Amino acid sequence: MKGIILYIISFFIGSFLVLRLFSPWAKTYWKKEFIIALIQAVVFTVILVSISHHNNNNTNKFPLIINLFAKNTTELNSEPGIIRTGIASDLNKNLIKVGIGADHTKITDYRLKQVVESYLSNAAALTNEHDWKKLLLPYTLIIEDIGDTNNGRILAQKESGKTDLLWSE
Incomplete structure:
Protein backbone atom coordinates (compact mmCIF):
# COMPACT_ATOMS: atom_id res chain seq x y z
CA MET A 1 0.00 0.00 0.00
CA LYS A 2 2.86 2.35 0.84
CA GLY A 3 4.41 1.73 -2.59
CA ILE A 4 1.26 2.64 -4.49
CA ILE A 5 0.84 5.87 -2.53
CA LEU A 6 4.41 6.88 -3.34
CA TYR A 7 3.77 5.88 -6.95
CA ILE A 8 0.70 8.13 -7.20
CA ILE A 9 2.39 11.03 -5.39
CA SER A 10 5.42 10.87 -7.69
CA PHE A 11 3.12 10.80 -10.73
CA PHE A 12 1.25 13.82 -9.37
CA ILE A 13 4.38 15.87 -8.62
CA GLY A 14 5.90 15.03 -11.99
CA SER A 15 2.65 15.83 -13.78
CA PHE A 16 2.26 19.09 -11.92
CA LEU A 17 5.78 20.26 -12.68
CA VAL A 18 5.64 19.32 -16.35
CA LEU A 19 2.20 20.80 -16.88
CA ARG A 20 3.10 23.93 -14.91
CA LEU A 21 6.03 24.58 -17.23
CA PHE A 22 4.01 24.05 -20.40
CA SER A 23 0.78 25.71 -19.30
CA PRO A 24 -0.80 27.86 -22.03
CA TRP A 25 -1.91 30.26 -19.28
CA ALA A 26 1.66 31.23 -18.32
CA LYS A 27 0.93 34.96 -18.61
CA THR A 28 -2.20 34.92 -16.39
CA TYR A 29 -2.50 35.44 -12.67
CA TRP A 30 -0.59 32.90 -10.60
CA LYS A 31 -3.68 31.73 -8.64
CA LYS A 32 -5.61 30.95 -11.79
CA GLU A 33 -2.61 29.23 -13.34
CA PHE A 34 -1.97 27.27 -10.16
CA ILE A 35 -5.55 25.96 -10.06
CA ILE A 36 -5.49 25.06 -13.75
CA ALA A 37 -2.13 23.29 -13.33
CA LEU A 38 -3.51 21.38 -10.32
CA ILE A 39 -6.55 20.24 -12.31
CA GLN A 40 -4.34 19.22 -15.23
CA ALA A 41 -1.99 17.34 -12.89
CA VAL A 42 -4.86 15.43 -11.29
CA VAL A 43 -6.30 14.44 -14.68
CA PHE A 44 -2.88 13.51 -16.05
CA THR A 45 -2.05 11.48 -12.91
CA VAL A 46 -5.31 9.53 -13.16
CA ILE A 47 -4.58 8.76 -16.82
CA LEU A 48 -0.98 7.68 -16.13
CA VAL A 49 -1.90 5.51 -13.13
CA SER A 50 -4.76 3.80 -14.98
CA ILE A 51 -2.63 3.13 -18.08
CA SER A 52 0.29 1.92 -15.98
CA HIS A 53 -1.92 -0.34 -13.87
CA HIS A 54 -3.72 -1.75 -16.91
CA ASN A 55 -0.51 -2.58 -18.79
CA ASN A 56 1.32 -4.12 -15.82
CA ASN A 57 -1.56 -6.01 -14.24
CA ASN A 58 -1.23 -9.35 -16.06
CA THR A 59 2.53 -9.12 -16.57
CA ASN A 60 3.20 -8.65 -12.86
CA LYS A 61 0.86 -11.47 -11.82
CA PHE A 62 2.39 -14.12 -14.04
CA PRO A 63 5.72 -14.58 -12.18
CA LEU A 64 3.86 -14.48 -8.87
CA ILE A 65 1.46 -17.21 -9.99
CA ILE A 66 4.28 -19.42 -11.27
CA ASN A 67 6.21 -18.90 -8.03
CA LEU A 68 3.17 -19.82 -5.92
CA PHE A 69 2.47 -22.90 -8.00
CA ALA A 70 6.10 -23.98 -7.65
CA LYS A 71 6.09 -23.44 -3.88
Whole structure:
Protein backbone atom coordinates (compact mmCIF):
# COMPACT_ATOMS: atom_id res chain seq x y z
CA MET A 1 0.00 0.00 0.00
CA LYS A 2 2.86 2.35 0.84
CA GLY A 3 4.41 1.73 -2.59
CA ILE A 4 1.26 2.64 -4.49
CA ILE A 5 0.84 5.87 -2.53
CA LEU A 6 4.41 6.88 -3.34
CA TYR A 7 3.77 5.88 -6.95
CA ILE A 8 0.70 8.13 -7.20
CA ILE A 9 2.39 11.03 -5.39
CA SER A 10 5.42 10.87 -7.69
CA PHE A 11 3.12 10.80 -10.73
CA PHE A 12 1.25 13.82 -9.37
CA ILE A 13 4.38 15.87 -8.62
CA GLY A 14 5.90 15.03 -11.99
CA SER A 15 2.65 15.83 -13.78
CA PHE A 16 2.26 19.09 -11.92
CA LEU A 17 5.78 20.26 -12.68
CA VAL A 18 5.64 19.32 -16.35
CA LEU A 19 2.20 20.80 -16.88
CA ARG A 20 3.10 23.93 -14.91
CA LEU A 21 6.03 24.58 -17.23
CA PHE A 22 4.01 24.05 -20.40
CA SER A 23 0.78 25.71 -19.30
CA PRO A 24 -0.80 27.86 -22.03
CA TRP A 25 -1.91 30.26 -19.28
CA ALA A 26 1.66 31.23 -18.32
CA LYS A 27 0.93 34.96 -18.61
CA THR A 28 -2.20 34.92 -16.39
CA TYR A 29 -2.50 35.44 -12.67
CA TRP A 30 -0.59 32.90 -10.60
CA LYS A 31 -3.68 31.73 -8.64
CA LYS A 32 -5.61 30.95 -11.79
CA GLU A 33 -2.61 29.23 -13.34
CA PHE A 34 -1.97 27.27 -10.16
CA ILE A 35 -5.55 25.96 -10.06
CA ILE A 36 -5.49 25.06 -13.75
CA ALA A 37 -2.13 23.29 -13.33
CA LEU A 38 -3.51 21.38 -10.32
CA ILE A 39 -6.55 20.24 -12.31
CA GLN A 40 -4.34 19.22 -15.23
CA ALA A 41 -1.99 17.34 -12.89
CA VAL A 42 -4.86 15.43 -11.29
CA VAL A 43 -6.30 14.44 -14.68
CA PHE A 44 -2.88 13.51 -16.05
CA THR A 45 -2.05 11.48 -12.91
CA VAL A 46 -5.31 9.53 -13.16
CA ILE A 47 -4.58 8.76 -16.82
CA LEU A 48 -0.98 7.68 -16.13
CA VAL A 49 -1.90 5.51 -13.13
CA SER A 50 -4.76 3.80 -14.98
CA ILE A 51 -2.63 3.13 -18.08
CA SER A 52 0.29 1.92 -15.98
CA HIS A 53 -1.92 -0.34 -13.87
CA HIS A 54 -3.72 -1.75 -16.91
CA ASN A 55 -0.51 -2.58 -18.79
CA ASN A 56 1.32 -4.12 -15.82
CA ASN A 57 -1.56 -6.01 -14.24
CA ASN A 58 -1.23 -9.35 -16.06
CA THR A 59 2.53 -9.12 -16.57
CA ASN A 60 3.20 -8.65 -12.86
CA LYS A 61 0.86 -11.47 -11.82
CA PHE A 62 2.39 -14.12 -14.04
CA PRO A 63 5.72 -14.58 -12.18
CA LEU A 64 3.86 -14.48 -8.87
CA ILE A 65 1.46 -17.21 -9.99
CA ILE A 66 4.28 -19.42 -11.27
CA ASN A 67 6.21 -18.90 -8.03
CA LEU A 68 3.17 -19.82 -5.92
CA PHE A 69 2.47 -22.90 -8.00
CA ALA A 70 6.10 -23.98 -7.65
CA LYS A 71 6.09 -23.44 -3.88
CA ASN A 72 2.84 -25.36 -3.45
CA THR A 73 4.01 -28.47 -5.30
CA THR A 74 4.88 -29.93 -1.88
CA GLU A 75 1.12 -30.19 -1.34
CA LEU A 76 0.85 -32.33 -4.45
CA ASN A 77 3.96 -34.37 -3.61
CA SER A 78 2.64 -35.20 -0.12
CA GLU A 79 -0.44 -36.89 -1.59
CA PRO A 80 -0.19 -40.70 -1.70
CA GLY A 81 -0.04 -41.83 -5.30
CA ILE A 82 1.64 -38.72 -6.69
CA ILE A 83 5.23 -39.49 -7.53
CA ARG A 84 6.55 -36.24 -9.04
CA THR A 85 5.42 -32.78 -10.04
CA GLY A 86 6.75 -29.98 -12.20
CA ILE A 87 5.85 -26.50 -13.38
CA ALA A 88 6.52 -24.94 -16.79
CA SER A 89 5.38 -21.63 -18.21
CA ASP A 90 5.53 -19.38 -21.25
CA LEU A 91 4.77 -15.71 -20.62
CA ASN A 92 4.48 -14.92 -24.34
CA LYS A 93 1.67 -17.46 -24.73
CA ASN A 94 0.19 -16.89 -21.23
CA LEU A 95 0.63 -20.62 -20.72
CA ILE A 96 1.05 -22.46 -17.42
CA LYS A 97 1.74 -26.20 -17.37
CA VAL A 98 1.56 -28.31 -14.25
CA GLY A 99 3.00 -31.77 -14.67
CA ILE A 100 1.88 -34.53 -12.33
CA GLY A 101 3.35 -38.01 -12.26
CA ALA A 102 0.80 -40.24 -10.58
CA ASP A 103 0.69 -43.93 -9.78
CA HIS A 104 -2.90 -44.62 -10.85
CA THR A 105 -2.95 -47.83 -8.80
CA LYS A 106 -2.62 -45.70 -5.63
CA ILE A 107 -4.75 -42.68 -6.51
CA THR A 108 -8.11 -42.58 -8.27
CA ASP A 109 -8.96 -40.09 -10.98
CA TYR A 110 -11.61 -38.60 -8.69
CA ARG A 111 -9.07 -38.08 -5.89
CA LEU A 112 -6.56 -36.60 -8.36
CA LYS A 113 -9.17 -34.04 -9.44
CA GLN A 114 -9.82 -33.13 -5.80
CA VAL A 115 -6.11 -32.73 -5.10
CA VAL A 116 -5.58 -30.52 -8.16
CA GLU A 117 -8.58 -28.32 -7.26
CA SER A 118 -7.23 -27.97 -3.71
CA TYR A 119 -3.75 -27.17 -5.06
CA LEU A 120 -5.11 -24.42 -7.34
CA SER A 121 -7.29 -22.98 -4.55
CA ASN A 122 -4.42 -22.94 -2.05
CA ALA A 123 -2.09 -21.21 -4.51
CA ALA A 124 -4.73 -18.56 -5.30
CA ALA A 125 -5.42 -18.01 -1.60
CA LEU A 126 -1.96 -16.50 -1.26
CA THR A 127 -2.80 -13.69 -3.72
CA ASN A 128 -5.22 -10.77 -3.65
CA GLU A 129 -7.60 -12.80 -5.83
CA HIS A 130 -8.64 -15.79 -3.74
CA ASP A 131 -10.56 -17.56 -6.51
CA TRP A 132 -8.22 -19.49 -8.77
CA LYS A 133 -10.71 -19.34 -11.65
CA LYS A 134 -10.59 -15.54 -11.66
CA LEU A 135 -6.85 -15.47 -11.03
CA LEU A 136 -6.11 -17.72 -14.01
CA LEU A 137 -8.74 -16.19 -16.33
CA PRO A 138 -6.21 -14.60 -18.74
CA TYR A 139 -4.01 -17.70 -18.80
CA THR A 140 -4.13 -21.14 -20.38
CA LEU A 141 -3.60 -23.87 -17.79
CA ILE A 142 -2.63 -27.39 -18.78
CA ILE A 143 -2.37 -30.25 -16.29
CA GLU A 144 -0.41 -33.07 -17.90
CA ASP A 145 0.77 -36.53 -16.96
CA ILE A 146 4.53 -36.76 -16.55
CA GLY A 147 4.59 -40.41 -15.67
CA ASP A 148 6.75 -43.03 -17.38
CA THR A 149 4.03 -44.51 -19.57
CA ASN A 150 1.80 -41.56 -20.53
CA ASN A 151 4.40 -38.77 -20.57
CA GLY A 152 2.84 -35.56 -21.92
CA ARG A 153 -0.78 -36.76 -21.95
CA ILE A 154 -3.09 -33.88 -21.07
CA LEU A 155 -5.13 -34.64 -17.96
CA ALA A 156 -6.98 -31.31 -17.79
CA GLN A 157 -7.01 -28.01 -19.62
CA LYS A 158 -8.37 -24.50 -19.05
CA GLU A 159 -8.33 -22.15 -22.01
CA SER A 160 -7.46 -18.47 -21.72
CA GLY A 161 -10.58 -16.40 -21.06
CA LYS A 162 -12.51 -19.36 -19.63
CA THR A 163 -12.94 -20.49 -16.05
CA ASP A 164 -13.70 -24.20 -16.40
CA LEU A 165 -11.00 -26.82 -16.00
CA LEU A 166 -11.97 -29.55 -18.43
CA TRP A 167 -10.71 -33.04 -17.57
CA SER A 168 -9.97 -35.52 -20.32
CA GLU A 169 -11.32 -39.02 -19.99
